[in-house]
Amino acid sequence: MLSAEEIKAIDAERSHYPTAQAVGIEAMKIVQHHRGWISDESLREIADHLGLSVESLDGAATFYNLIFRRPVGKHVILICDSVSCWIMGYEQLREQLQKELKIGLGETTQDGRFTLLPSCCLGACERAPVMIVDEDLHGDLDSEKIGEILADYE
Amino acid sequence: MNRNSMITPLTQNITPNREPPDLKQYAQAGGYQGLQRAIKTLTPQEVLQEVKESNLRGRGGAGFPTGKKWSFVPMGDDAPRPKYLVANADEMEPGTFKDRLLMEGDPHQLLEGMILASYAIQAEVAYIFLRAEYRLAAQRLKKAIAEAYEMNYLGKNLLGSAFSLELHLHTSAGRYICGEETALLNALEGKRAIPRAKPPYPQVSGLWGQPTVVNNVETLCNVPHIIARGAAWYQNLSRSEDGGTKFYGASGRVKHPGAWELPMGTPIREILEEHAGGMKDGFQLRGLLPGGASTDFLTEEHLDVPMDYDSVQSAGSRLGTGTMIILDDRTCPVGMLCNLEHFFAQESCGWCTPCRDGLPWVEKILLGIEQGQGQPEDLDYLTMHTRLLGPGHTFCAHAPGAMEPLQSALKYFRADFEQHIHHQRCPFK
Numbered sequence: 001m002l003s004a005e006e007i008k009a010i011d012a013e014r015s016h017y018p019t020a021q022a023v024g025i026e027a028m029k030i031v032q033h034h035r036g037w038i039s040d041e042s043l044r045e046i047a048d049h050l051g052l053s054v055e056s057l058d059g060a061a062t063f064y065n066l067i068f069r070r071p072v073g074k075h076v077i078l079i080c081d082s083v084s085c086w087i088m089g090y091e092q093l094r095e096q097l098q099k100e101l102k103i104g105l106g107e108t109t110q111d112g113r114f115t116l117l118p119s120c121c122l123g124a125c126e127r128a129p130v131m132i133v134d135e136d137l138h139g140d141l142d143s144e145k146i147g148e149i150l151a152d153y154e
Numbered sequence: 155m156n157r158n159s160m161i162t163p164l165t166q167n168i169t170p171n172r173e174p175p176d177l178k179q180y181a182q183a184g185g186y187q188g189l190q191r192a193i194k195t196l197t198p199q200e201v202l203q204e205v206k207e208s209n210l211r212g213r214g215g216a217g218f219p220t221g222k223k224w225s226f227v228p229m230g231d232d233a234p235r236p237k238y239l240v241a242n243a244d245e246m247e248p249g250t251f252k253d254r255l256l257m258e259g260d261p262h263q264l265l266e267g268m269i270l271a272s273y274a275i276q277a278e279v280a281y282i283f284l285r286a287e288y289r290l291a292a293q294r295l296k297k298a299i300a301e302a303y304e305m306n307y308l309g310k311n312l313l314g315s316a317f318s319l320e321l322h323l324h325t326s327a328g329r330y331i332c333g334e335e336t337a338l339l340n341a342l343e344g345k346r347a348i349p350r351a352k353p354p355y356p357q358v359s360g361l362w363g364q365p366t367v368v369n370n371v372e373t374l375c376n377v378p379h380i381i382a383r384g385a386a387w388y389q390n391l392s393r394s395e396d397g398g399t400k401f402y403g404a405s406g407r408v409k410h411p412g413a414w415e416l417p418m419g420t421p422i423r424e425i426l427e428e429h430a431g432g433m434k435d436g437f438q439l440r441g442l443l444p445g446g447a448s449t450d451f452l453t454e455e456h457l458d459v460p461m462d463y464d465s466v467q468s469a470g471s472r473l474g475t476g477t478m479i480i481l482d483d484r485t486c487p488v489g490m491l492c493n494l495e496h497f498f499a500q501e502s503c504g505w506c507t508p509c510r511d512g513l514p515w516v517e518k519i520l521l522g523i524e525q526g527q528g529q530p531e532d533l534d535y536l537t538m539h540t541r542l543l544g545p546g547h548t549f550c551a552h553a554p555g556a557m558e559p560l561q562s563a564l565k566y567f568r569a570d571f572e573q574h575i576h577h578q579r580c581p582f583k
Contacts, residue, residue, distance in 0.1 A: 016322040018362055021344040025327050029286075063346040063503075064327030066286050078287065082248035083447055084405040086493040087485050120330055120497060121248035121447075122287050125405035125477070126412045135289050 002045050006031055010049065020050040024057050028067050037068040065119070073108040073115040075153045078132040082121035085129040089142075093129055094118075096143050100150065113153070161391055162415040163379040164372070164401055168259030174294055177301040180262040186307065188381035189266050192273055193315045196381075198229070201274040205377060207385035209397035213252075214242055214333070214370030215445065215474045217396075217463040220377075226357035227275040227365045236278040238366040239271050240342065241374055243284040243291070244326055244333040247446035248497055249479035252401040252413050253371035257284075257291040260375075261298035265321070267374030269307065270381055272319050275367055280321040283338055286328050295323055330501035334550055335368045337503065348505045349550035372401055394419030394462035402461060404430040406480030407437045413477065419465065423457040425478070438483040441566060445474020447494050448555030450562035451481070470562070486582035487567040488574055491560060492520045498556035506549035512539055513556055528575035536564060 002010070010027045017023055027046045028038050035042060038061055047054045061067045068076075079097065081090055094105070097116060101109050108115045124130045127139025138149050167175050167183055175183060192201050206221030228234060241264060245253040257264055264282070272280050284292055299321060302308040310318045329347050331337045336350035339361050360366025376398055380388045389397045396418045402425050403413035409431030416425065422444065426432065433439055441451045444461065450471035452459065459469045466473040481490060499513035516539050519532050540561040543553040564571065573581050 016320075016324075017344075019343065022342065024344040025341070026324070029325070029327060059346055060327075060344060064329050066328040081493070082497055083443075083479055083490065083493050084249050087406050087479070087481075087490070119287070120246055120328075120501060121250070123245050123251045123254045123285070125249050125251050125479070126403065128405055128411070132287060137290070 002031070002049055003034065006034055007049065010046075014050075021052055021056070023050060024052055024060055025064065025067070028057070028061055032068060036074075037071050071108070073112050075113060075134055076115045076117060078117050078119035078122065080120075080122040080124075080128070080130050081118040084121070084125035088128040090129050092143070093131075093141055093146060096146055100147070114150075162399060163383075163391075164256065164263070164375050164399060165259070165415040167263070168255065170259075174258065174260050174298075175262065177262060177298070177305055177307070180260070184382070185262055185378070186266055188378035189269055189273075189307065190313065192270055192381050193313050193317065198274050198276055201270060201381060204385050205274065205380055208376075208380045208388040209385075209392075209395065210373065210376050210380060210388070211396050211463060212370055213372035213376070213400070213476070215247070215448075215472070217473060220369065220373055223357065223369070224271070224275050224367055226355060227367060228358065229276065233276070234364055236364055237275055238361045238364055239268060239275060239277040239280040240338065240361070240366060240368045241268055241280070241282045241371055242333060242335070242338060242368050243282050243288070243371045244338060245288070245371070246285055246330045246333055247448065247475050247477075248494070249405055249443060250403070250446045250475040250477045251405075252403055252475065252477055254288055254291055255413055256371055256375050256401065257288065258294055261291075261294045262302070263375050263378060264295070264371055265298055265302050265307070267377040268321065269312070269319060270377045271367065271369060271374060272321075273317055275365070276317075277367070278319065280319060281342060282321070282323045283332070283342055284323060284325050285332070286325050292323065292325055299323060329503070330497075331503040331550075331552060334552065337550070338368060339366065346503070348503050349552075351549075392418040392462075394460055395464065396462050400461065400476050402429075403477030404480060405477070406442075407434045407482040407485070408432065408480055409434055419460040419462040421458050421460050422452070422478070425461065426457070426480075430480075433480075433482060436484075439480065440483045440485075440487070441481040443474075443479040443481075443559060444471050445476050445478070447479070447497065448472075448551075448558055449474040450558045451566055452562075453566050472558070484582070486524070486580055487563055487570050488520065488524050489580065489582065491563050492517070492524050494559050495520055495556060498552065502552060508543050509548045509550075509553035509556075512543045513553060515539065516543075516556075516560065523571060523574045524580055526574070526577075526579040528571075528578070530575055532575065533564065533568075533571055536560060540564070 009030045130139040210220045211217040332341045332347045337347040341347035356366045400418045405411045414429045495517045499517040504510045540557045545554045
């Protein structure tokens with residue numbers, strides 16, 4: 001069952017578009033914000049609420065990078081792997097993150113605290129290398145900063 | 155000719171690390187004057203004519219004349235309704251960060267540009283298509299939109315005129331192809347972001363089959379200044395045929411990476427040396443991508459090229475987004491290509507075969523060369539791909555864009571590729 005809060009947010013978005021299909025992506029993001037990811041059950045609930053087919057909604061869900069169809073950790077790290085960050089030392093940072101978190105890209109830590117995902121250019125090239133943790137952009141990263149930042153996300 | 159180097163309409167209200175101006179502060183600084191002038195004294199046709207005469211060209215990368223783009227929209231009482239205007243804020247071109255700074259720094263400027271563009275084409279509804287990762291921009295735009303509704307700069311009969319406009323913020327779920335004009339329309343309709351065949355062009359049949367104009371954020375931010383101060387004033391800001399200023403940027407191993415608003419046509423050397431502070435100590439310039447990941451490399455011999463559409467094209471590249479990525483002498487060009495083509499391969503939408511299958515092949519060949527397993531014929535395979543994935547062979551410009559850095563790297567850095575293959579290792583490691 002979608003919660004009252006989820007329904008309220010989805011319906012508010014619904015008024016911005018002439019079709020229900022156009023709200024599908026935003027609706028998935030709303031539900032993901034509350035539940036962390038989009039399970040098959042969540043997908044069905046959203047499709048039912050908007051009167052869409054589950055298949056067409058899943059077609060959109062699997063196309064976009066930021067709709068998670070598998071569980072993720074409490075905090076999601078998006079590390080920028082595009083060209084400016086690569087020049088400025090992305091590979092060393094990625095290795096350090098993987099070592100400290102003991103996971104590979106696309107994986108979640110044993111304690112469920114972090115998921116590490118690579119991301120296309122995050123549009124902060126003047127502060128490369130960068131990463132986003134949850135809602136926060138962290139730039140001009142170096143090995144010292146990484147440890148400090150991770151400690152901030154319990 | 156530096157007479158206008160201090161006039162920076164796009165960034166005059168932007169102070170780094172400070173809250174952007176709210177509606178009141180924006181208006182006090184001269185904001186919404188263009189809109190007041192248009193709504194009270196100009197017809198939509200006159201607004202369009204002013205933009206046409208300003209020689210404003212699209213700042214998203216293609217450089218299509220903005221006024222001309224608007225002029226294809228059906229007008230008059232028989233025109234299909236509703237019509238739509240979309241701000242393309244899906245800035246995902248690697249190396250590009252100008253639109254983010256404009257939206258975070260002065261959101262009302264974008265709104266005013268959108269309202270003016272909507273007035274010119276008589277659109278009833280406008281959307282900002284914003285990439286999901288720009289969270290601060292989303293927050294600030296939401297606040298600005300609410301203020302604009304509250305003060306009747308948006309909504310029914312805005313500023314007491316007969317013109318009404320609804321404006322909504324749409325945040326994407328992340329895919330590079332969404333920045334392609336027609337793929338963006340599919341994304342906004344809630345579908346997979348796959349490009350559409352053209353014609354029909356969006357101006358005739360776009361969102362939900364209705365007339366639609368899609369403009370880049372920086373393009374729209376220019377419009378209020380053109381309408382407030384006139385086309386001649388705007389044209390005069392430039393050092394080239396194209397009107398206005400340009401928000402240039404530089405990233406990589408330069409002393410001061412960042413973005414600067416300068417007269418359109420400012421030479422590369424001036425941007426690099428005077429604004430980016432030159433190369434970091436211990437690094438030499440080897441090349442640069444002048445306008446994001448999907449532009450051809452230029453080298454030291456091109457430093458005096460003016461950064462405008464035609465000059466950069468004559469030099470064998472594209473102005474693109476005008477945000478440069480600098481390649482230094484201690485970074486491996488083959489490694490850089492691996493990174494670029496990995497991005498393009500991963501972000502191919504999969505709709506057409508040459509792009510979907512060709513780009514991963516290119517990526518694999520490059521990776522082989524970089525990891526010391528390159529064969530001499532690999533360079534022929536790469537060259538073949540630059541032809542087979544070039545313009546006219548694919549459904550949209552994604553793969554041709556991916557081939558631009560590759561074909562120019564094969565030209566300028568061929569010796570690096572050959573060394574990798576000859577020594578069976580990367581000489582930079």
